[in-house]
Amino acid sequence: MEKIKVNNFEEFLYHEQLSCGLNVYILPLKYKKNYSCMYITKYGGRNINFKLNDKLYQTHTGIAHFLEHKMFERKDDPFKFYGKFGTDVNALTSLDYTGYYFLGNNSFNRGLKYMLNWLKELHITDKSVIKEQGIILEEASMYKDNPDRVLYNKVRENIFVNDPSKYKVIGTDEDIVAITKEELELCFNTFYSPNNMYLIMSGNMNPEKTINTVKEQLKDIKPNNNKIEKIYNKEPDNVAKEYEEINMNIQTPKVTVGYKINKEYFKSLNLTDLELDIYLHSIFDIALGTTSLIREKWLNDNLFLNSFYRISEIETHYLIELYATTEKPKELIDELLKYITDLKIDEEKNISRVKIVIHEGKNRQVRKMCESVGRKVLALHRSKIGKIGVKDIELGKWRYLKDREIQELLKNK
Numbered sequence: 001m002e003k004i005k006v007n008n009f010e011e012f013l014y015h016e017q018l019s020c021g022l023n024v025y026i027l028p029l030k031y032k033k034n035y036s037c038m039y040i041t042k043y044g045g046r047n048i049n050f051k052l053n054d055k056l057y058q059t060h061t062g063i064a065h066f067l068e069h070k071m072f073e074r075k076d077d078p079f080k081f082y083g084k085f086g087t088d089v090n091a092l093t094s095l096d097y098t099g100y101y102f103l104g105n106n107s108f109n110r111g112l113k114y115m116l117n118w119l120k121e122l123h124i125t126d127k128s129v130i131k132e133q134g135i136i137l138e139e140a141s142m143y144k145d146n147p148d149r150v151l152y153n154k155v156r157e158n159i160f161v162n163d164p165s166k167y168k169v170i171g172t173d174e175d176i177v178a179i180t181k182e183e184l185e186l187c188f189n190t191f192y193s194p195n196n197m198y199l200i201m202s203g204n205m206n207p208e209k210t211i212n213t214v215k216e217q218l219k220d221i222k223p224n225n226n227k228i229e230k231i232y233n234k235e236p237d238n239v240a241k242e243y244e245e246i247n248m249n250i251q252t253p254k255v256t257v258g259y260k261i262n263k264e265y266f267k268s269l270n271l272t273d274l275e276l277d278i279y280l281h282s283i284f285d286i287a288l289g290t291t292s293l294i295r296e297k298w299l300n301d302n303l304f305l306n307s308f309y310r311i312s313e314i315e316t317h318y319l320i321e322l323y324a325t326t327e328k329p330k331e332l333i334d335e336l337l338k339y340i341t342d343l344k345i346d347e348e349k350n351i352s353r354v355k356i357v358i359h360e361g362k363n364r365q366v367r368k369m370c371e372s373v374g375r376k377v378l379a380l381h382r383s384k385i386g387k388i389g390v391k392d393i394e395l396g397k398w399r400y401l402k403d404r405e406i407q408e409l410l411k412n413k
Contacts, residue, residue, distance in 0.1 A: 001211055008368035014207040018214070020221040021195025026210055027202035035108050035203025038101040039115055042198075043191035045169035046095045046314075049231040052190050056231070059187060060179050061164070062136070062171015065093040067184055069132055070124050071100070078118060087111055093169055095312075108205060109213060116199075116217040122188040129181045137177070140170050147250050155258045155321055158241040162233035163314050166240065193224040235316055237262050252305065253329045257336055259320040263313075277311075280318065284309050287343055288322065294339060303332045 001016040014026040048059050068091050072078055082089040087104030089111075100119060102111045143149045153168045160166035170176075201210060239260060266276055288295055288309055298304060307324035326332045356366055367377045383390060388405050401409075 001207065008372045009362075014211070016211055018194065018218060019223065020218055021193070021223050022214075022218065023198045024211060024214055025198065025200045026205065026207045027200075028205055028207055029202055030204055032202075032204050034103065034105050035201065035205060036101065036103040037108070037112060037115065037199070037201045038099050039119055040097050040099040040198045040200065041191050042096065042196050043098055043187070044094050044096040045167065045171075046164040046232070047191070047230050048164050048167070050190070051227075051229040051231060052186075053227050057186065059183055060171060060175035061167040062169070062176050063179055063183060063187055064098055065170050066132065066136060066176070066179050067122075067187055068093045068098050068100075069136060070122065070128070070184060071119065073123055073128060073132075074118065075123075078114075081114055082111060085110065095165055095169060108203065112201070112210070112213060113217055116214065119192065120221070122185060122192070124181055124184060126181050129179065129184065133177050133179070136170065137173060140168075140173060140176065143168075143170065147248050147254055150246060150248065151254055151256050151323065154244065154246065155256045156319075158244055159239050159258045159260050159319060161236055161238065161240045163235045164232065165314055165319075190226065190228060193226070194218065194221055195224050196228065232315060235314065237317075252325050252327060255304075255324045255326055255329045255332055257322045257333060257340075259318075259340070261318045261320065263316055263318065277313075280311055280320075284311065284320070287339075298332070298335065303328055303335060 001014050004013040004015060006013055011027065011029070014028070015024065017023050044064050045062070047064060048061055050057055050059075071091070078089055082102055082104075085104065085107040087102050087107065089100075089102040091098065091100045100115065102115060104111070143153075157166050171179075199214065237260065239258075269276065269279070271279060286292060288307075295307065304324040304326040307322070309323070310321045312319045312321075322336060324332060356369070358365060366380060370377050387408055388401070393399060
């Protein structure tokens, strides 16, 4: 088993690829009482077209999410099993991945053995597929009334021309009712094989004992030599639709501005994928993050009530989305577009202000985190400990804790 030192932290990550092809990652945290485990397949909402051993298959939108639902269909209900020892279990489907996870404080080995056996097989019938179609249609209907979900889906639909990222992960209503038992079995057999999956665990656990448990549960699984190729249509730089207004019954208008940027524009920087990801997030944290000057100005000008940004990517492009709740949507859009257009990076100053929230402090943790991405901390100011702030306290001064602050500390002891 490979032992990997986590840079700037006194932790080690353990990795091993099993004979069946499964990649296992274990992060022991001896001071933690709880644990988490996630079993991930590299199969999500975008993977509707693929080649299996050179044969092309075109499936319906929403099938990865549909399959996630059907994986919970067992005689020994996963929710009831994990509920017996107070452990949370659930799953999620994104554009590129589907993950199943459990987390809790006890019975880790029981939970691990169950999950490894649970995801080996798919148990479905034509009747159960028809029943599930109705359930998922109800879920899709609820999302149509959720303004945040509508905004998230619409920005992708309008930005992407050919890439399947333009489709909702849950699928269209027409495709949901067209999904068949045979189609689900095809996708399960293709993508739910160990060589297309990851197992990631963290918590107070022994790496050697844990990896041996995994090997024992999967000892009968043979390596799958199927050749899988995911098919994505070439995505142009232009967007599908530049502007759209949606009328919904909401109290305050919401705005999203999205940018699609070809990765070729960044080649001259000579950065790795990880470095480029950190670079872009750093730029937008400085430019539009919670500590940015322009965000503070717009808040003071009552241009918005709250805002955030999101960066995601496909093989050829980055997608940058800026979200806000505002009483002045058109004014905010104009200000935002002008600011982004005029945005420049000053390589000479190369100084930024960053807000970091940590839930468990270790010696020089913030400095080490910044050093790990090539940044040196020049000044450090602690503004809060839990919910207790230092606002209005002069340098070198102190104050008594308020009753509610004492109660909050005792509650979280």
